[in-house]
Amino acid sequence: MDRDLSRRNFLKGAAAAGCASVAAVGGAEDAEARDNLALPPGALGLLFDSTLCTGCRACVTACKTANFRPLDGPADKPYLDETKALSPKALNVIQMYADGTVEVKDRETDGFAFIKHSCMHCVDPCCVSVCPVTALEKDPMTGIVSYDKDACIGCRYCVASCPYRIPRFDYDKPFPEIHKCELCRHLLPEGKFSACADACPTGATLFGPVVKLHEEITRRKALEPGEMTRFPRRSTETGDKSGEKPAATYIDHVYGEVEGGGTQMLMMSGVPFEKLGLPTLPERSYAAVSETLQHTLYKGLFAPALVLGGLLFATYRTSDHDDDEDDDENGSEDEQGTGDGRR
Ligand code: SF4
Ligand code: SF4
Numbered sequence: 001m002d003r004d005l006s007r008r009n010f011l012k013g014a015a016a017a018g019c020a021s022v023a024a025v026g027g028a029e030d031a032e033a034r035d036n037l038a039l040p041p042g043a044l045g046l047l048f049d050s051t052l053c054t055g056c057r058a059c060v061t062a063c064k065t066a067n068f069r070p071l072d073g074p075a076d077k078p079y080l081d082e083t084k085a086l087s088p089k090a091l092n093v094i095q096m097y098a099d100g101t102v103e104v105k106d107r108e109t110d111g112f113a114f115i116k117h118s119c120m121h122c123v124d125p126c127c128v129s130v131c132p133v134t135a136l137e138k139d140p141m142t143g144i145v146s147y148d149k150d151a152c153i154g155c156r157y158c159v160a161s162c163p164y165r166i167p168r169f170d171y172d173k174p175f176p177e178i179h180k181c182e183l184c185r186h187l188l189p190e191g192k193f194s195a196c197a198d199a200c201p202t203g204a205t206l207f208g209p210v211v212k213l214h215e216e217i218t219r220r221k222a223l224e225p226g227e228m229t230r231f232p233r234r235s236t237e238t239g240d241k242s243g244e245k246p247a248a249t250y251i252d253h254v255y256g257e258v259e260g261g262g263t264q265m266l267m268m269s270g271v272p273f274e275k276l277g278l279p280t281l282p283e284r285s286y287a288a289v290s291e292t293l294q295h296t297l298y299k300g301l302f303a304p305a306l307v308l309g310g311l312l313f314a315t316y317r318t319s320d321h322d323d324d325e326d327d328d329e330n331g332s333e334d335e336q337g338t339g340d341g342r343r
């Protein structure tokens with residue numbers, strides 16, 4: 001596709017200049033800075049442990065059911081839904097990494113692994129930072145990033161700004177909405193919690209206060225590979241545990257601890273995260289960088305040239321994903337990321 005400044009590119013560029021891609025504009029990090037936002041005191045989240053995931057996709061079906069999305073399984077067995085790409089119909093997907101002979105689970109070479117894609121509930125979210133009408137908000141207590149369809153004006157800045165490419169837009173509806181995981185916040189008043197974690201038979205997806213998830217991460221990191229242990233299932237608060245299993249060999253990286261200012265979805269894996277389609281991000285949140293830049297621009301009154309430069313640069317960078325968004329507009333479902341070997 002031509003890299004012309006189409007309407008869609010302009011929207012993407014404008015949003016990205018407000019957040020994600022503007023981080024590339026030199027000097028912003030040195031400007032008078034606002035810090036990354038801190039984790040809220042009652043932060044809730046998910047721990048996804050790829051080494052425990054069997055790829056059964058019970059979580060995909062449970063997410064659709066809990067969030068009133070159509071199931072895509074066979075008519076007589078709709079629970080066999082194998083949806084593999086985020087869309088307005090799917091807020092949570094499980095994708096498979098496969099390499100070479102695909103023989104050994106959780107091994108990078110000649111191995112395979114599974115990865116969950118859903119909103120990361122960023123500690124300092126770009127989508128919230130760029131939304132001009134606060135249709136996206138981060139709860140000051142739980143940190144859940146929620147969406148208000150009545151406030152949304154359909155500008156899609158959030159779609160362009162999210163470094164994980166999570167929010168999906170109803171291109172084919174007369175009154176379109178944004179769709180993304182809201183951590184099943186509608187279930188919390190009933191004493192329930194994230195349906196994906198509730199349904200996961202192995203504990204690969206675990207719900208809980210983020211501080212408890214970090215405690216469990218610390219415990220898992222201290223395990224010797226092959227050491228027998230029981231893993232918490234469903235929620236850190238319910239006391240459910242799996243049967244005894246050997247601990248896997250983890251890579252020395254917990255995704256979400258620092259990426260983009262941190263996330264409330266944390267991930268452990270035996271395969272490097274870039275192979276699983278997750279972006280490599282700086283520790284400084286893009287929202288902090290862009291809000292710092294905006295502050296500096298207004299203060300210094302040298303906005304026009306830099307803003308225009310940022311817009312053009314952001315437009316150029318984000319246009320790499322045009323084909324994906326074309327797919328969206330045509331109603332098909334695009335895969336997360338572009339890494340090789342994922343199915
Ligand atoms: S339900 Fe659990 S084991 Fe099954 S695909 Fe989802 S995360 Fe993996
Ligand atoms: S992952 Fe994307 S949509 Fe979710 S909170 Fe972060 S920026 Fe917003």
Ligand code: SF4
Nearest residue numbers: 063092181183194196
């Ligand atoms: S927390 Fe709820 S909405 Fe989010 S992925 Fe899990 S089931 Fe889906």
